[in-house]
Amino acid sequence: MGKILIRGAKVLGGEPQDVLIDGESIAEVGTGIEAGDAQVIEADGKILLPGLVDLHTHLREPGREDSETVLTGTRAAAVGGYTSVHAMANTFPVADTAGVVEQVWRLGKESGYCDVQPVGAVTVGLEGKKLAELGAMHDSAANVRVFSDDGKCVDDAVIMRRALEYVKAFDGVVAQHAQEPRLTEGAQMNEGVVSAELGLGGWPAVAEESIIARDVLLAEHVGSRVHICHLSTAGSVEIIRWAKSRGIDVTAEVTPHHLLLTDELVRTYNPVYKVNPPLRTERDVMALREALADGTIDIVATDHAPHPHEDKDCEWGAAAMGMVGLETALSVIQHTMVDTGLLTWAQVADRMSVRPAAIGRLAGHGRPVSAGEPANLTLVDSAYRGPVDPAGFASRSRNTPYEGRELPGRVTHTFLRGRATVVDGKLA
Numbered sequence: 218m219g220k221i222l223i224r225g226a227k228v229l230g231g232e233p234q235d236v237l238i239d240g241e242s243i244a245e246v247g248t249g250i251e252a253g254d255a256q257v258i259e260a261d262g263k264i265l266l267p268g269l270v271d272l273h274t275h276l277r278e279p280g281r282e283d284s285e286t287v288l289t290g291t292r293a294a295a296v297g298g299y300t301s302v303h304a305m306a307n308t309f310p311v312a313d314t315a316g317v318v319e320q321v322w323r324l325g326k327e328s329g330y331c332d333v334q335p336v337g338a339v340t341v342g343l344e345g346k347k348l349a350e351l352g353a354m355h356d357s358a359a360n361v362r363v364f365s366d367d368g369k370c371v372d373d374a375v376i377m378r379r380a381l382e383y384v385k386a387f388d389g390v391v392a393q394h395a396q397e398p399r400l401t402e403g404a405q406m407n408e409g410v411v412s413a414e415l416g417l418g419g420w421p422a423v424a425e426e427s428i429i430a431r432d433v434l435l436a437e438h439v440g441s442r443v444h445i446c447h448l449s450t451a452g453s454v455e456i457i458r459w460a461k462s463r464g465i466d467v468t469a470e471v472t473p474h475h476l477l478l479t480d481e482l483v484r485t486y487n488p489v490y491k492v493n494p495p496l497r498t499e500r501d502v503m504a505l506r507e508a509l510a511d512g513t514i515d516i517v518a519t520d521h522a523p524h525p526h527e528d529k530d531c532e533w534g535a536a537a538m539g540m541v542g543l544e545t546a547l548s549v550i551q552h553t554m555v556d557t558g559l560l561t562w563a564q565v566a567d568r569m570s571v572r573p574a575a576i577g578r579l580a581g582h583g584r585p586v587s588a589g590e591p592a593n594l595t596l597v598d599s600a601y602r603g604p605v606d607p608a609g610f611a612s613r614s615r616n617t618p619y620e621g622r623e624l625p626g627r628v629t630h631t632f633l634r635g636r637a638t639v640v641d642g643k644l645a
Contacts, residue, residue, distance in 0.1 A: 218635050220244070220255035226265035226596060228586050230562025233262055238592045241634040245588055260596060263629060266566045268300025268593035270573040270582050272363070272392070272470060273446060273518035274543065276302070276333070278324060279317070280309025285523040285613045287324035290543070291331035293521070293612035295638040297543040298595035298628040299331055301574070301582045302521075306338040307368040313338035313349035315357035322359035330638045334577060337361040339380050339391060343369050348376065351383050362578045365392035367446055368493075370428060372398055377432060381441040390442040390468075390576060393432050395453070396494065400424035405534065407480040407495040415483065417533070420495045422450040429453050433460035433467050444576060445469040447520050449494040451504035458513045468576050470518035471505050473549035474540055478502075478618060488529050488536030489618050492522075509568060510559040516573045519546045523614030541612050545605060547597065548624035555599075556625060562599075581634075592635035601627040611644060 221238040228234050228246065235250040236243060276290040287304070294302050304321050306312035312321060318335040325333025337354035341347045343366045354361040364384060371377045371393060380391050401424045406412050408419025429445055433456065436443040445457065448469045460467045474492065479499050482490045490496060508514040522539025529536055550569065554560040560568070574583025584590040604623050607615040631639040638645050 220253070221258065221635070222250060222252045222255040223258045223260050223265065223596065226260035226263055228265045229566055230264055236265060236586065238632065238635045241592060243586065243588055243590050243592050246586065258630060264562050264597040264599050265586060266298070266562065266595045266597065267570040267583055267586055268595050268631065268633065269298045269547065269569045270577070270579065271299055271302040271519050271521070271543065272516060272573045272577055273367070274302040274304055274521045275307070275523065275539070276304045276321070277308065277523060279320065283525045287321065287333060288328045289611065289613040290521070290523070291325065291328040291333060292644055293541070293543040293610065295330040295631045295633070296611045296628065296644065297545070298547050298597065298631055299543060300593040300595070300631065300633050301332040301334060301579060303334045303336050303363055303577055305336050305367045306365060307343060311338050311342050312336070313341050315350060315353040318354050318359040318361055319357050331633065332582070334363070334579065335359045335361055336367070336392065337364045339364045339366045339371050340376060345369065345371055345373055345376060348379060348383065351380070351389070355387050355389060362389045363392055363444070364389060365394065365446065367392065367394045370394050370396040370398060372428070374431060374435065378435050378439060381435055381439040381443065385439060385441040388578065390444050392444040392446050393428065394446050395425045395428035395432070397424040397427050406483045407497050409480065409498060411480045411483060417483070422452050422497070425450055425494060426452040426456060429456050433465050436467055437463065437465045442466045447472050447475065447494055447518070448505070448514060449475045449497050449501065451501050454504050454508040454513055458508070461513065468515040470516045471509055471514045472518060472520045473542055473546045474618060476502060476505055476509070476553045477549055486533050488531065488533050489540065489616055491533060491536050491538050492540055493538040506553060506559055509554065515568070516576065517546065517550055517569050518573065519543050523612055524616050525614065529616045539616065541610070541614050541617050544610055544612065545617060545619050545624065547628060548626045551599060551626040552624055592632050594632040595628055596630040598627045598629050599625065601625065603627070
């Protein structure tokens with residue numbers, strides 16, 4: 218690879234600087250850097266961030282390649298500014314053995330668009346009855362550090378305790394899908410005024426909050442790390458805030474859609490708004506934004522959940538839960554957090570790159586934009602405004618809740634170890 222000079226970029230939103238990439242690394246950061254034989258990219262004040270890291274992505278391969286593949290999913294990630302994603306375990310077969318996680322890891326290597334770090338299942342078959350091969354998955358070539366039954370809750374307290382004890386030995390983390398199953402039987406949307414008016418089965422906030430409360434206490438008892446997936450209620454925020462005040466080793470994520478959309482949208486009966494956990498109230502949305510701003514919620518994670526057209530283009534009750542999110546995440550965060558003054562671009566880099574890389578114990582990602590560091594970078598045109606058009610998505614699926622909505626910001630370039638994966642907003 219040759220040299221690339223990014224000229225006049227606002228590094229982390231600061232004053233314009235030049236960034237020289239040489240091979241896989243950043244060679245120099247400063248002003249007035251001579252281009253020499255380097256390819257020049259005129260940034261013109263665009264925002265330069267470390268490559269984004271997603272701790273919660275569904276790539277569907279193996280088994281549901283009609284929804285997404287590792288290749289199409291990593292292409293979507295690159296378009297969204299991501300240089301690393303964690304692939305969730307609810308595939309077919311489930312990623313509960315060293316063989317399956319190595320398959321996903323190797324497919325990621327072959328894609329070349331984004332690093333793929335497999336997430337191992339906590340229990341065999343996601344059934345919640347018996348621990349999966351946690352140690353074998355960690356010791357495999359995939360070097361799994363994050364384990365989750367996402368899509369299902371590890372609701373058995375003994376199994377959850379044993380998982381926390383097991384992963385502690387190699388500094389792993391259990392990422393919990395907090396959903397008490399008995400409290401959500403037949404649930405279709407957030408339990409509240411709207412569900413009562415529509416006559417849809419309610420999904421109470423306490424179903425999430427009760428599991429989080431239990432698990433932070435288990436993590437404290439064991440002395441292990443626990444991560445809470447897609448936190449969605451104001452009450453959950455208060456539990457996490459309390460747990461952190463006690464010194465419990467807990468981290469939490471919020472999705473872009475839970476920072477913007479509310480259960481009022483379910484009045485349309487459009488299944489694109491059906492998601493797990495469900496869209497909550499305006500009060501919850503505001504609490505989540507505040508918690509992400511003050512650091513109670515550590516990171517933004519997409520929960521990118523692709524589905525084929527027929528699984529969403531149907532009646533509400535039969536529709537699958539989930540939304541695609543990799544290609545719109547940064548725009549939603551600019552809209553909800555940056556343009557509202559709640560986060561600076563440096564803090565966006567912290568919540569979407571530095572901290573998720575630290576939670577996943579990823580080397581080479583979430584690093585400073587400085588000389589000697591890996592050239593995993595994202596260049597963002599924050600002045601751009603435009604409607605979301607899923608027809609142009611790199612993802613195989615189109616189930617976005619933002620179709621036609623005008624959102625700010627556009628990733629113009631993404632670099633994975635110095636190699637451009639996206640150029641002028643298009644896949645390289």
